[in-house]
Amino acid sequence: MKVAKVYEKNVLKFDEVEKPAIKNDTDVLVKPKFVGICGSDSHIYHGENPMAKLPRILGHEVVGVVEDKGKAVTKLAIGDHVVIEPIRYCGQCYPCRHGQPNVCENLLVFGVTEDGAMREYFTIGEKQVLKIDKNLPWEEAILIEPFTIGAQATMRGDVGVGDNVLIIGAGPIGIASLKLAKIKGAQVMITDIVDDKLEFAKKQGADIIVNSKKTDLIEAVKEWTKGEFANKVIDAACSLFTFELCLKVVSKGGTIVCLGFSTEFAKISPVSITGRQITLIGSRLQAHQFANVIRLMEAGTLRGNGLVTHKFPFTDLQKALDFIDARPEQVRKALLEF
Ligand SMILES: NC(=O)c1ccc[n+]([C@@H]2O[C@H](COP(=O)([O-])OP(=O)(O)OC[C@H]3O[C@@H](n4cnc5c(N)ncnc54)[C@H](O)[C@@H]3O)[C@@H](O)[C@H]2O)c1
Ligand SMILES: [Zn+2]
Ligand SMILES: [Zn+2]
Numbered sequence: 539m540k541v542a543k544v545y546e547k548n549v550l551k552f553d554e555v556e557k558p559a560i561k562n563d564t565d566v567l568v569k570p571k572f573v574g575i576c577g578s579d580s581h582i583y584h585g586e587n588p589m590a591k592l593p594r595i596l597g598h599e600v601v602g603v604v605e606d607k608g609k610a611v612t613k614l615a616i617g618d619h620v621v622i623e624p625i626r627y628c629g630q631c632y633p634c635r636h637g638q639p640n641v642c643e644n645l646l647v648f649g650v651t652e653d654g655a656m657r658e659y660f661t662i663g664e665k666q667v668l669k670i671d672k673n674l675p676w677e678e679a680i681l682i683e684p685f686t687i688g689a690q691a692t693m694r695g696d697v698g699v700g701d702n703v704l705i706i707g708a709g710p711i712g713i714a715s716l717k718l719a720k721i722k723g724a725q726v727m728i729t730d731i732v733d734d735k736l737e738f739a740k741k742q743g744a745d746i747i748v749n750s751k752k753t754d755l756i757e758a759v760k761e762w763t764k765g766e767f768a769n770k771v772i773d774a775a776c777s778l779f780t781f782e783l784c785l786k787v788v789s790k791g792g793t794i795v796c797l798g799f800s801t802e803f804a805k806i807s808p809v810s811i812t813g814r815q816i817t818l819i820g821s822r823l824q825a826h827q828f829a830n831v832i833r834l835m836e837a838g839t840l841r842g843n844g845l846v847t848h849k850f851p852f853t854d855l856q857k858a859l860d861f862i863d864a865r866p867e868q869v870r871k872a873l874l875e876f
Contacts, residue, residue, distance in 0.1 A: 539658035542855050545593045547585030550856055558661045563610035565661045568620060572680045572849075573655045573874045574599030575858055577709070582650065583859055588801065590650050597655030598624040598648050599683040601676055602876075604667070611664045619674070621682045622655065623666045623828050624648035640690075640825040647823070656855065658876065668828055671836045678835060680873055681714075681842045685831045687797075688714025690824035692722055695770040695795040699723035704759055704768035704787055707775030708735035708747075710845060710871050711797060715772045716744055717840060724770070727762055729755055732867050742843060759787045766790075773797055778804050785810045793817040848872040 541553045560567055576599055582590040604618045614620065627634055627642035634642050646652045648666065670679050692715055697703055701724040705712050708730040719726050720743045727746040728739045736747040748758045759768055767789040773780050776798030784794040785806060794816060811818060834840035847870045850858040855874060862869050 540853065541595060541657040542852070543593050543595050544583050547592070548583065550583065550859070552853065552855075555657075557659050560606055560608045560661060562663070563608040564664045565608045566604055566611055566614060566620075566664050566667045567606035567659060567661050568600075568602045568622070568655075568667065569605045569659055570597075570600050570602040570655050570657075570852075570876045571619075571676050572601050572876070573597040573852075574680050574684065575862065575872045575874065576684070578650065580859060580862055587650070587799075589647075589799075594650075595653035595656050596649050597657075597874075598622075598650060599680060600649075600655035601670070601679045601682070602655075605659060607664075614664065614667060614669060619670050619672050619676075619679070620667045621670050621679060621828070621832070622648060622662060623668055624650070624654075624683065625823055625825075626652070626663070626666060638825055640823040656852070656874065658852075668832060670832055674836055677846050677873070678842050681845060681871070682828065682831050682835060684710050684871070685714045685717065685835070685840060686824040686827040687711055687821075688716070688718040689827040689831050691715045691772050691774070691795050691797060691821045692718040692724075693827070694819050694821040695772060695793050697722050697724050697770050701725070701769045702727070702763045702766070702789075703770040703772065704729065705744075705772045705774055706780045706783065707773070708732075708739040709774065712772075712774035713739060713742055713845060713870075715774055716742055719770075719772075721834065721839060727759065727768070729758075730775075734867065735870075738844070738870065742845075755783070756786055763789065768792060771795070776800065778802055782806065785816065788814070788816055790814040791816075793819060795819055795821050797821055842871075844870075846871045846873055849875050852876045 579596045581587040600622045626646040627639035628644040631643035703724045705728045728744045729748040731751045772795045
């Protein structure tokens with residue numbers, strides 16, 4: 539079978555290896571159907587992700603079919619449609635004991651810190667394999683993982699009814715946060731610097747869109763909230779500029795949700811946080827969000843509605859990565875089809 543592996547920075551190769559066999563009784567053999575290509579996959583491919591060591595098989599957004607299973611696997615049957623929860627954790631450390639296994643001391647992330655789904659078959663522990671309804675279209679189901687990021691960001695920000703939420707960035711993570719914020723009952727303004735992304739966000743339920751290249755965002759937020767500013771700000775653009783911007787658009791007593799992985803330093807004064815009692819909070823991956831998102835998708839409440847724009851055969855992964863690099867404004871979510 540074929541395996542796609544990033545060997546070193548910008549070097550991707552396809553290898554021919556033996557199909558894996560079930561080793562542990564709790565293992566499941568999965569045949570991927572679709573694997574989503576995420577910004578972080580591109581970052582790992584370009585050697586820009588400090589958390590991923592190379593060589594690495596990428597792929598953490600994955601749906602597929604159960605091909606085989608170990609003797610102790612009870613909740614899944616051969617032929618089941620499944621989605622993979624990428625995080626593996628110890629259950630013993632402080633964050634695990636306090637409901638945050640997504641930042642476990644011994645965290646392993648499928649496709650990032652351990653080999654992922656960009657191969658024709660893989661085995662994985664039953665705990666990370668979640669059954670989905672066979673009626674849920676694959677192209678929708680593949681969005682479950684990115685939607686869990688939005689579910690986590692809005693949970694961390696305690697987004698709810700009556701909140702004015704500003705989302706910075708209308709890429710897949712901004713759109714995921716938008717959809718979950720709307721389901722949770724908030725009013726949402728979303729900003730980007732690309733009109734097409736904003737038009738799409740509008741169709742996905744954004745109450746107000748603002749292109750910050752053309753309109754003064756701080757003024758727009760002030761006007762929209764009648765001088766109160768945004769109660770919750772979710773930074774899904776994740777530049778130093780937008781990180782600092784959050785403090786200029788958040789309301790008194792408001793919350794900023796930071797999703798960025800930059801190792802550079804921003805300039806933030808203590809008083810800008812203390813003076814208005816701002817909550818500045820990190821949101822990494824997700825914890826306990828898969829079950830909720832699967833339910834929302836199965837119920838039809840949460841849908842991609844055109845978030846997937848491109849599909850490539852698995853063996854065209856190189857082409858797909860190059861295309862995403864060349865035309866980022868055209869690609870919302872690209873998939874590999876197996
Ligand atoms: N914390 C987490 O768990 C987590 C998970 C996934 C992704 N991320 C991070 O979230 C970020 C977004 O991911 P994505 O896949 O949506 O990326 P993306 O690149 O597709 O989207 C980013 C969007 O931000 C817009 N943007 C850039 N500068 C802007 C500005 N000054 N004002 C407004 N918008 C601006 C871009 O035009 C783009 O539409 C990435 O930095 C990624 O690393 C974090
Ligand atoms: Zn992803
Ligand atoms: Zn742990």
